[in-house]
Amino acid sequence: MLASTLTLITLLCVALLMPVPYSEMSPGPTVNTLGEHSGEPVLQISGRKTYPTSGHLNMTTVRVTSADFTMNLVEAVSGWLSSDEKVVKHDILYPKGQTAQQADQQNAEEFTQSQDSAKVAALKELGISVGGRVIVSAVVKGAPAEGVLHAGDVIKAVDGTTVKAAADVAKLVTKHQPGEKVVFTIVPVKNAGKKGAATEDLSITTKKSNDSGKSRAVVGIQAGVEHTYPFKIDIKLADVGGPSAGLMFALGIVDKLTPTDLTGGKFVAGTGTIDDNGTVGPIGGIDMKTIGARSKGAQYFLTPSDNCAEAAKDTPSGLTLVKVKTIGDAMDALKDIRTGNTAALPSCSAS
Template identity: 45%
Template sequence: MSRRALTLLVAGFMVLALGVVGALMKVPYVVLSPGPTENTIGEVDKKPVIAITGRQVYPTDGALSLVTVAYQGGPSSRIDLMTALRGWLDPNVAVVPEETIFPKSRTAKQVEEENTVEMANSQDNATAAALTELKIPYSTVVTVLSTEKGKPADGKVQKGDEINAIDGKKVTDVDMVRETVRALKPGADVVFDVTRGEKKLDVTVKTTSGDKGATMVGMTMQAKYKFPFKVSISVGDVGGPSAGLMFSLGIVDKLTPGSLTGGKSIAGTGTITPEGEVGAIGGIAQKMVGAKKAGATVFLTPADNCAEALKAAPDGLRLVKAETLHDMVTTLDSLRQGKTDLPACTPS
């Protein structure tokens, strides 16, 4: 073999080797793809997604499906360059910087824990929104979620304490407690009337100065609801708050006579507040693909996601603009009656 041929052979081998190594190189990106789709008025593993006890429920049909996004990658299991390249070439997949899903300020475990908490809060908010829509009374309590070590509340209040009043004023929500504390000067005493188990206690805590000089006591709170009957939601390994709207619609459907869907396969997404306001979500393109694959013909789309959704909507999937739960209940009623004048996503 000539020296020239040998040189070309070695060079070619090196290029190939570098190409293989480069393709297998780990990169800080995450691949987002259509995830599982679950019918909120159906079953998962032979168990109802939404189970209601202590209140009359009615038969349902059709589907009110939540949609999800699956991800591949992350700080603890980074994808290789070849996987990222395949994702960039797939129109149904998004490849995003790792920090989009896993901010550097939080670990992967913390992100997963936050998603779990958000899903639990979403289910509570969805139940509250459905009962608000149906004018079924319920109450709200503010509970202590955690205390910050070394801060005044640490050792004074405990996780699970229900805060009934602060300085003699009845507590209405988390913001009311926070604003009352912030209105005090650092070093002032504040009295919390709490329920701990079966006991009622008055707990005095001295305030301190926190970040940017704001007065604080060092505890994290959350609103918890007391509903007149039990609503259990189970969807397996799904996290985040984006299924709120579909949970609410599923609960409304089960608590009211007749079929909300009219037998149709309807999918959608959107966060929900206890008042029934629908909020924007991420991964709308992948969620629409998942909805279409699951057989949905109508997709309930948060108003703030409409512009993005219009650019990526699969053929045959009708986009309905969702702003409130009440609007969606009314819209599904119109759809069931065959009406065509529905709130739609339109180009801005």
């Protein structure tokens, strides 16, 4: 009997400590985009008049276990029983085969893109013109363009045809047969920001594509658009990744550039991706973000419409969820909040 008992205890211990394919999410830090972080303003604008702000426009985050973290059954059960932690399948956060380094790089890239889109959306909302130029976003290792073109080079023309959009580059390159030469007219990245910088013509021999798409001529670059602004806008926030702060960054920029105090002194938090046209997109971990926001004192939470049903299932007491689809919706909601017309706020429902 003693041997059987010891064996059972041993088996139970092994079962409890065995690794399981799960990761954990919990409320992360929340930062006021109108305030300071680590001793310096989150939003820094120069070359344009700015105005005093009050209240909060907090971006929210989710803290997750790292890609290489191995959870055991005890930790999983503890997370399932907790009201402010969430256990999810590991592959939901980190697609199969993705390393910790790759996950960090992807999050950093998405965060950078979200900042750029937030600036564009904010300035468009204010009717301020935003410029743009087509650049080399990335060069594929081992491709014909490697060593010839570099990330950040401005693409002015391909084979003498002016490039106006990123998609123009691929269209012009694929007019060639593999093995033919294509000429890129560029401004090198080192001179990209200089007025009147000289261009260079660079010839690259195309090769046959080796992906699953239709066979075509390629040079091995990814073209993108780099926006140019009439004044300087810097977003200073380290140790944050992903695209979900876009909406709150955009609202913070608008608040600083307008005489109207958008929050009226109220504590507003929120989340949501944003594109150049001001459309707000869904994010992950909405329930963790509402918990984190309310714990810091948020009264209202700007919620992407596609996240509304999930957020409404378990809304923290004292927090009002506000449904938004665009930056315009968010601006309208902030007007209702600061004027006390809260009955007009579009709410989220669990259905």
